[in-house]
Amino acid sequence: MAAGLVALDGTLLERAMRPTPATAGPDEAEVLWDNLAGVLGEVTAALRPGDRLVVCGAGCGGPMSPGGEEVSPLNIAGWRSFPLRARLAALTGLPTFVDNDAKALALGEGWVGAAAGYDDFLAMVVSTGVGGGIVLDGRLLNGRLGNAGHIGHIVVVPDGRHCSCGSRGCLEAEASGTALEALTGQPARLAPPEWVERTGMLVGRAVASVAVLLDLSLAVVSGSVALGFGEPFFQRAQAEMDALCRIEFARGTRVVPGGLGDGGPLIGAARVGLCEGGLEA
DSSP states (O other), rough: OEEEEOOOOOOEEEEOOOOOOOOSSSTHHHEEEEHHHHHHHHHHOOTTTTOOOOOOOEEEOOOOOOSSSSBBBBBTTTTTBBHHHHHHHHOOOOOOOEEEEHHHHHHHHHHHHHHTTTTEEEEESSSSHHHHHHOOOOOOOOOOOSSOOOOOOOSSSSSSSSSSSSSSSSSSHHHSHHHHHHHSOOOOOGGGGGHHHHHHHHHHHHHHHHHHHHOOEEEESSSSHHHOOOOHHHHHHHHHHHOOSGGGTTTTTTEEESSSSHHHHHHHHHHHHHHTTTTOO
């Protein structure tokens, strides 16, 4: 869990982080909340004289109800229908807005990252889980319940591994950090080269389908797994996309590393707050 202070020009000024508690029991939801509240307290204590807080934006794993009123992130079992937006608003006293973390990243990358200047692109995170956000005609897609862009649950291996969503062979079940640890028996950062290439191939396969479906020319990929694997991952993802994006309008679609590094989720969360609060810089 992380919190940051982000300036109106997209600069990440301060940040604080704590591991997500691995707890179970009747008080699990509150233990998680107390951890997040502690991170917020750390970062707001770093507020500089003369600065003021204007809005609170948050990115959280999905699924969630519209506006992030209730969140049920698949990778945080202790939060099911947790009222995240209301709790954050009560704690900060600020106008507060919540969206899917990967959708938030898409906003950040389009603001001051690798997709700046593009009106049509996919941004995705390959980390503990896999998520995505889509900008089309300059507008972030929300979908019926706010969950549009969930590329982690595109099936890339028919009859593959069981996924936490209930399906099988989803990108998240085959290429996330959690999946890689289960498949290799060691943390994702220690994955052998053949697993790095397989992960890139599967990500390229999923991105190719989205690019053809939505007429996109750019995919921006962030997250600890993708950025940690580096060039071999991106080369393999691009090769798979080149092999699959054969229809004329999809040829040349690029997959590139996110431009915001590990600060992307926080910058994206800030952009959620600015956009939803009508404070775009």
